């Protein structure tokens with residue numbers, strides 16, 4: 014099982030009316046949250062240091078929409094809350110102040126790893142051999158694993174120099190797609206909370222989704238290009254923030270991820 018691949022697998026299974034199989038995949042992912050606190054990149058022991066683009070709530074929603082299985086919603090609900098905590102924890106959260114002095118919270122990818130990926134150790138060591146110090150190599154391994162968490166391994170999206178993989182700076186990028194997925198997760202949790210009668214939680218997550226939507230529109234939207242752009246933090250900092258937003262820090266390159274807010278329709282319903 015791979016995390017974000019499962020989203021499309023589940024959609025395919027639902028189209029094929031294989032509801033039980035789709036549900037079992039979702040329950041496998043729920044189990045990973047129960048066991049590890051987040052959905053692993055994949056169900057293998059060497060993937061315990063990172064997740065992947067968070068689409069579990071979307072899978073639960075697709076299943077509920079197709080089958081009306083409220084039992085599944087109840088079963089998955091605590092895990093969705095737990096997964097949300099993981100994505101807004103100190104590890105992933107960054108505070109940025111906009112031009113009007115308003116503080117926003119957005120998330121970035123960050124693996125808990127600074128060694129070669131066991132599944133691709135030779136490739137990673139070969140790349141790191143271009144660097145001199147152990148510290149520089151460990152930083153590179155950390156950035157490689159974080160890029161793997163993004164599911165975009167490996168895109169120039171995460172590189173300061175698009176032709177040199179040793180310049181990966183994944184953890185310094187605030188990604189459009191990740192924040193859209195979390196915004197949708199918050200909206201989905203609000204819907205589920207309403208369904209199971211948890212009014213206070215529904216209100217909390219509806220507010221959280223609106224706040225992230227505002228952050229995405231304030232910091233990532235580019236009105237001249239009419240698309241959302243990844244935002245780059247200064248790579249010489251410690252990445253804790255709060256950072257002061259600067260228009261020059263938006264990445265003006267065009268990636269499919271710039272349009273993810275359209276795909277999820279997150280721009281309309283906040």
Ligand SMILES: OC[C@H]1O[C@H](O[C@H]2O[C@H](CO)[C@@H](O)[C@H](O)[C@H]2O)[C@H](O)[C@@H](O)[C@@H]1O
Nearest residue numbers: 015017018054130132133161164165166
């Ligand atoms: O289709 C599964 C995934 O395949 C790619 O990434 C995976 O393989 C990498 C190398 O073995 C590994 O380091 C990474 O953590 C895995 O996720 C692909 O880039 C992913 O998008 C995809 O989900």
